[in-house]
Amino acid sequence: MADIIANPESEGPSGGWGSVKSIARIYGDTRPPVAVLEALTHQNKPGGVMCVSCAWPKPVNYHPFEFCENGAKATMADLTSARCGPDFWNDHTVTELRDWKDYDLEQTGRLTHPLRYDAGTDRYVEVTWDEAFEKIGDTLKSLPKESVVFYSSGHAGLEASYLYALLARAYGNNNLPQSSNMCHETTSVGLNKVIGSPVGTVIWEDLEKADAFFFFGQNPGSNSPRFLHPLQEAKNRGARIVTFNPVVEQGLVSFVNPQSPVDMLTGHETQISDEYLQVRAGGDIAAMLGLCKVVVEADDRAVAKGSERVLDIAFINEHTTGFDSFIALVRQTGWAEIERESGLIEAAIRRAGEIYIAAERVIGVYGMGLTQHYQGALNVAMVVNLLLLRGNIGREGAGCCPVRGHSNVQGQRTVGIAEKTKLIPMDKLKQLFDFDPPIKDGTTIVDAVKGLMAGKIKAFISLGGNLVRAVPDQKAMQDVWARQDLTVVVSTKLNRTHLFPAKQAYILPCLSRFEMDVQAGGNQSVSTEDSFSHISGSTGKRTPASKLLKSELAIVTGIAKVALDPHPKLKWDAWTGDYSLVRDLIEFTYPKDFKDYNARLFQPGGFYRGNDAHERVWNTEEKKAVFTAPKQLNALSFGDADGRFRLLTMRSNDQFNTTIYGYSDRFRGIEGTRDVVLMSKSDIDAAGLVEGQIVKLVSDFGDGIRRELGGLKVTAHNLPSGTIGAYYPEANVLNAIDHHDELSKTPASKAIPVRIEV
Known part of the structure; x- marks a missing residue:
């Protein structure tokens, strides 16, 4: 129950020469052309390419190298010299490839041809684009409209995403789940409920004026390393940083700036966190209540x-509701209960609370460590409670800062990829395209998987992603995925989802964002939205990996033309030839967010689409920001029991989402394997285990279904007692599809009840 600020397993600080060496190793694995270095120098800058990795904002005053280790790895992976053409299938069957590791599938390289699964040979075979589109269209026309799902990962640009949503609605449903269903949908639902905004309230300038940052369940060192630059600048001007996380993440411990010659030559480390509190998995509600x-x-x-009052009473009276009920709960909750549920001692929470009180302007930062819980929305509401107490939302240098993962996951929701009809201006779509959009809500990812299990879902179109690998109940998902009538996956690389083909299955290879997208109107640009609600243009300049690749937008329109009846207002060919026409449609549909869209496309730092909560305009039902009295002090759907552990799933330093770049997790001191279970030394001893022992994790969800993951090496790690860790996506097999956030249905992957078997 002590707070710490050390990680003995780590090979050193984030950034520095470790980052350079890691990039060099991936460069050797992917063997991209020398031109990749030129591409990196223009990354995340006006006129360049917006990174395909995380959604961290692009500053107006950019660094000479505005990319991080993760971004460089993603770029080199996209521009690899390796190719996975039709001849690959001469030597491999689909069934054989199921025994391959995710890393090995990634290393096969870029897909070059459209492919169709041939059940007779258990191989994918080359197919023409026209044939693929025709067969896909015929099947979609034959299926019940509600049985088809249009899924999207967070990669495709705003233009392709808008048309994809239009395709689904013109087809006849709102079945538009997206990768945010598995990570930050809790933010979209929970944050919207309490401040009336589905996204964070801070902008870049707020980072420069904050006096303190409070981190909850977010790891910038591996997931958004460019965040470390403003954090270092904040520390240099005297700002304080407090971190709550079960895992000691090195990016929040110390940082050597690889863009600083002095830091690199001297090894000078910036200590990031002033206080680092290792909260129990699921214990953040109690920890935040303690701060309050x-x-x-x-x-x-x-x-x-x-x-002088410590609470901002003027702000509370004018802008909030629910204060009295919340404060009453704070007063009546004792410290013993807070300590028990959080796993932290009162003194540690008090030190953190004093930092919060001393700071005039505070930013609350959180990630999936808060959102992926049974009470994830309550976690988010507690961050807001803390900020509201001192008026830390809606003014300079303060606010709520959820950090998104994929590069355009937030933007896709903004332009219509959403299953909830209340989020979509259906009247605008009817006016623009002269059809009646469906009014019934579509399916979430959780409900789509359950629909597959029930045999109600017959086809999945996937605009990117590796859905079979990303969802809970992986083994069951693999079986039911293959029972569908049709699967279509738009991809740049081979992944595990391709290995469970439906009765008809197609892999449609697409351009990377770095590659030229030449259409009738010339080389096209696309746009993305970052975590701070800024829109930036992106123009690829590299030669495509294959002459047969199509853009994501062209694939969407290719399917639309064969799946839908001709309509004079649905100008798929014109939109494919000139993406600026699509941006005009987006501006008409969302005029407040996208005013002068084309004219501002390459504005340095992106153009801000605005956020009412940033201006203290609260679009909640109450028309005020809402204090929430928590109904429980942990975020769990289960209680403690002898032999039960709380498993949190983690990403290594060598991966992005389900993409595995290698087997080095240098921040945790793990090399050469991902088959580990991380445990505190005291838990290892108490369980009668020894380090290096091979064990099996078994789900303890209590629904009678046996879920297990074996072959895991017991590895001592600095974790709170009762909290253990294993890698995502491998550990997804242990999570039940019914184990999710109560409001948003985001899978509860950060505290899975498990037992250990030997």
Whole structure:
């Protein structure tokens, strides 16, 4: 129950020469052309390419090298010299490839031809684009409209995403789940409920003025390394940083700036976190309630002395509701209960609370460590509670900062990829395209998987992604995925989803964002939205990996032309030839967000589409920001029991989502394998295990279904007692599809109940 600021397993600070060496190793594995270095120098800059990795914002005053280790790895992976053409299938069957590791599939290289699965030979075979589109269209026309799902990962640009959503609605449903269903849908639902915004409220300038950052369940060192630059600048000007996380993430411990010659030559490390509190998995609600209790107690003392209030009472009275009920709960909750549920000692929480009180402007940062819980939305509401106490939303240098993962996962929702009809301006679509959009809500990922299991879903169109590998209940998903009438996956690389083909299965290879997208109107640009709601243009300049590749937008329109009846207002060919026409449609549909879209496409730093909560306009039902009195002090759907552990799934330093670049997790000191279960030394001893022992994890969800993951090496790691860790996506097999956030149905992957078997 002690707070710590060390990670003995780590090979050193984030950034520095470790980052350079890691990039060099991936360069050797992927063997991209020398031109990749030129591509990196223009990455995340006006007129360049927006990174295909995370959604971290693009600053107006950019660095000479505005990319990070992860971004460089993603770029080199996209521009690899390896190719996976039709001849690959001369030597391999689909069934054989199921025994390959995710890393080995990634190393086969870029897909070059459209492919169709041939059940007779158990291989994919080359097919022409026209034939693929025709067969896909025929099958879609024959299926019940509600049985087809149009899924999207967070990669495709805003233009392709808008047309993809239009395709689904013109086809006849709102079955538009997206990868945010598995990560930050909790933000979209939970944050919207309490401040009226489905996205964060901060912008880049706020980072430069904040006096303190409070991190909850977010790991910038591996997931958004460019965040470390403003954090280093913040520390240099005297800002304080407090971190709550079960895992000691090196990016929040220390950082050597690889863009600083002095840092690189001297090895100078910037200590990032002033306080690092290892909260139990699922214990953040109690920890945040403890912080709020420190603030309330300080305010009580101020009132008793007649001194200046600690609470921002003027803000609370004017802008919030629910304050009295929340404060009553804070007062009546004892420290013993807070300590038990959070796994932290009172003194540690008090030190963090004093930092919060001393800071005039605070930014609350969170990631999937909060959102992927049974009470994930309550986690998010507690971050807002803390910020509201001192008016830290809607003013400079303060706000709520969820950090998104994929490069355009937020933007796709903005332009219509959403299963909830209330989020879509259906009247605008009817006016633009002269058809009646469906009014019934579509399916989430969780409901789509359950629909597959029930035999109700007959076809999946996937605009990117590796869905079979990414969802809970992987083994069951593999079986039911293959029972469908049709699967279509738009991809750049081979992945595990391709290895469970339906009765008809197609792999449609697409251009990378780095490659030229030449259409009738010339080389086209696309756009993406970052975590700060800024829109940036992106123009590929590299020669495509194959002459047969199509853009994501051209694939969407190719399917639309054969799956839908001709309609004079659906100008698929014209939109394919000139993406600026699609941007005009987006501007008409969302005029407030996309005013002068084409004219501002390459504005340095991107153009801001605005956020009402940033201006203290609350689009909640109450028309005010909402204090939430938590109904429980943990985020779990289960209680403690002898032999039960809380498993959190983690990403290594050598991966992006389900893409595995290698077997080096240098921040955790793990090399050459991903088959590990991380445990505290005390838990290893208490369980009668020894380091290096091979064990099996078994789900303890309680629904009678046996889920297991074996072959895991017991590895000592600095974790709270009762919390253990294993790698995503391998550990997804242990999570039940019914184990998800109560409001958003985001899978609860950060506290899975498991037992250990030997």
